[in-house]
Amino acid sequence: MKISEVLIRKLEMTMKQPFTTSFGTMQNRKFLVIEVVDELGNHGWGEGVAFEIPWYTEETVKTSLHILQDFLIPMLKGKTIQHPDEVNKIFKTIRKNNMAKAAIECAVWDCWAKRNNLSLTKALGGAKSEIDVGISIGLQKDFDILAKRVEQSLLTGFKRIKVKIKPGNDTELLKQIRTRFPNVPLMVDANSAYTLEDMDLLKRLDQFNLMMIEQPLASDDIVDHAKLQKELKTPICLDESILSAEDARKAIELGSCRIINIKIGRVGGLTEAKRIHDICQESGIPVWCGGMLEAGVGRAHNIALTSLPNFSLPGDTAGSSSYWERDIIFPEVIVEKGVIPVPTSIGIGFEVDIDELNRHTTDIVKIKL
Ligand SMILES: O=C(O)CCC(=O)C1=CC=C[C@@H](O)[C@@H]1C(=O)O
Numbered sequence: 001m002k003i004s005e006v007l008i009r010k011l012e013m014t015m016k017q018p019f020t021t022s023f024g025t026m027q028n029r030k031f032l033v034i035e036v037v038d039e040l041g042n043h044g045w046g047e048g049v050a051f052e053i054p055w056y057t058e059e060t061v062k063t064s065l066h067i068l069q070d071f072l073i074p075m076l077k078g079k080t081i082q083h084p085d086e087v088n089k090i091f092k093t094i095r096k097n098n099m100a101k102a103a104i105e106c107a108v109w110d111c112w113a114k115r116n117n118l119s120l121t122k123a124l125g126g127a128k129s130e131i132d133v134g135i136s137i138g139l140q141k142d143f144d145i146l147a148k149r150v151e152q153s154l155l156t157g158f159k160r161i162k163v164k165i166k167p168g169n170d171t172e173l174l175k176q177i178r179t180r181f182p183n184v185p186l187m188v189d190a191n192s193a194y195t196l197e198d199m200d201l202l203k204r205l206d207q208f209n210l211m212m213i214e215q216p217l218a219s220d221d222i223v224d225h226a227k228l229q230k231e232l233k234t235p236i237c238l239d240e241s242i243l244s245a246e247d248a249r250k251a252i253e254l255g256s257c258r259i260i261n262i263k264i265g266r267v268g269g270l271t272e273a274k275r276i277h278d279i280c281q282e283s284g285i286p287v288w289c290g291g292m293l294e295a296g297v298g299r300a301h302n303i304a305l306t307s308l309p310n311f312s313l314p315g316d317t318a319g320s321s322s323y324w325e326r327d328i329i330f331p332e333v334i335v336e337k338g339v340i341p342v343p344t345s346i347g348i349g350f351e352v353d354i355d356e357l358n359r360h361t362t363d364i365v366k367i368k369l
Pocket residue numbers: 021056136189191239290291292293294316317318
């Protein structure tokens with residue numbers, strides 16, 4: 001397969017409700033959608049999941065566009081790709097910029113699957129016919145609003161609830177949640193808001209019967225997390241700290257976590273995501289698929305990835321309607337009784353709604369290879 005053309009679209013979409021974490025609030029989502037075309041006219045889609053502000057990782061929409069346009073896409077020129085696993089080898093000389101790499105790599109995977117008449121799930125080696133999903137609820141103004149969101153989410157059938165915590169909004173909040181919802185499968189995400197100086201407080205989280213504590217310490221740390229995990233009964237789940245399969249191997253070896261959240265964008269694409277999945281599986285570490293407040297294209301890639309067997313915990317891939325008035329794919333992603341059916345049609349298994357895509361496109365860059 002040869003990629004003959006790439007289109008980078010810049011999109012702007014407003015989420016139904018703001019999403020607040022320990023680092024800030026997002027509602028207006030700007031992101032990239034990548035379309036690749038091969039020499040036979042097959043199309044493949046990928047989504048750039050970087051935010052506008054570099055608060056989750058160092059990448060932004062602008063840096064992704066720069067890296068894609070000036071480095072990654074030109075590297076595909078003249079290359080014959082037998083299998084999408086080759087794409088991240090082609091990009092090897094470019095350090096990090098994982099979300100930019102993932103955006104185009106995912107589009108190549110979709111294109112390759114379509115060319116070979118395969119669903120992306122099958123192409124990846126996934127086998128599940130449906131995936132379990134949970135929901136990530138951002139920080140809310142007060143407990144009553146949060147409790148309502150939790151109640152609604154449970155009615156929708158989500159299989160676990162994730163809430164954000166930060167210093168000053170942790171133990172009291174969890175006491176309130178557990179009083180109201182004693183048995184709900186519950187986890188927390190701190191997005192690196194704590195240090196080892198908070199050890200006593202973090203130990204007190206053990207009393208809340210949490211499924212896991214996600215990324216309590218620094219975003220680039222695995223050493224302090226290992227120290228913390230030794231002191232906690234609750235499993236630590238690493239998110240920001242794991243950028244590659246090598247990071248996963250080291251974290252597992254050190255005992256820095258007992259669970260890993262895999263985000264395709266954070267780790268540079270589906271090939272690396274699969275590798276992390278495999279290493280974790282061999283080591284008895286369950287994984288789940290994280291979310292980046294994606295629109296439909298990114299969501300579709302998450303669903304296909306989650307069909308791999310060691311994605312044994314509910315992920316953050318909620319349905320389209322949890323985020324958008326109307327998504328850019330059809331059918332939209334629908335959650336029923338806490339599960340999403342895994343599509344079996346070719347490629348990502350959803351059609352891109354070109355009208356809806358155009359409605360949100362603010363800029364297009366076309367690159368002929
Ligand atoms: O619903 C989703 O897509 C998950 C949202 C979510 O929890 C996150 C998205 C992006 C950055 C973080 O705030 C957070 C996470 O760390 O997992």
